[in-house]
Amino acid sequence: MLYNALKLLHVLSIIVWVGGMVFAHFFLRPAAQQLAPAQRVPLMHSVLQRFLAAVGAAVVVVLTSGLAMIGMVSMGGGFAMPWDWTLMSGVGLVMMAIYAYIYLALLSRLDTAVAASDWAAGGAALARIRTWVGVNLLLGTAIVVVVLLW
Known part of the structure; x- marks a missing residue:
């Protein structure tokens, strides 16, 4: 039951x-x-x-629930993580790093531009954010497709 609840939280956050x-x-x-x-x-x-x-809250839930599910399955020894879980974990960590870059670096540029009413700088910050969101969207979609089809 706990595993299923963790999986539900994981999927809802995604x-x-x-x-x-x-x-x-x-x-x-x-x-x-x-x-x-x-x-x-x-x-x-x-x-x-x-x-x-x-998304920050979702990242915490995805990471926590994912690690908890891996931990629950690996208890008892002899566990080899399936390749799709390994792929999901690796790409998920890359997505989290991209999210951190957007949140910590790019959003602050947008904050500064909006505070100064500098719409050109704000537009440039939004364009950078859009690019990285697009990358994360492709990665997230790829994970879903791979995990569900294999």
């Missing part, structure tokens, strides 16, 4: 993370492009602050 990236990348950003920079940049800043905070 849905928040990957699903949020899909929404932001394919629906919110294109709609926001119709706004003037003075409206678009603060809107995206506000959305990203909320989304990245939620």
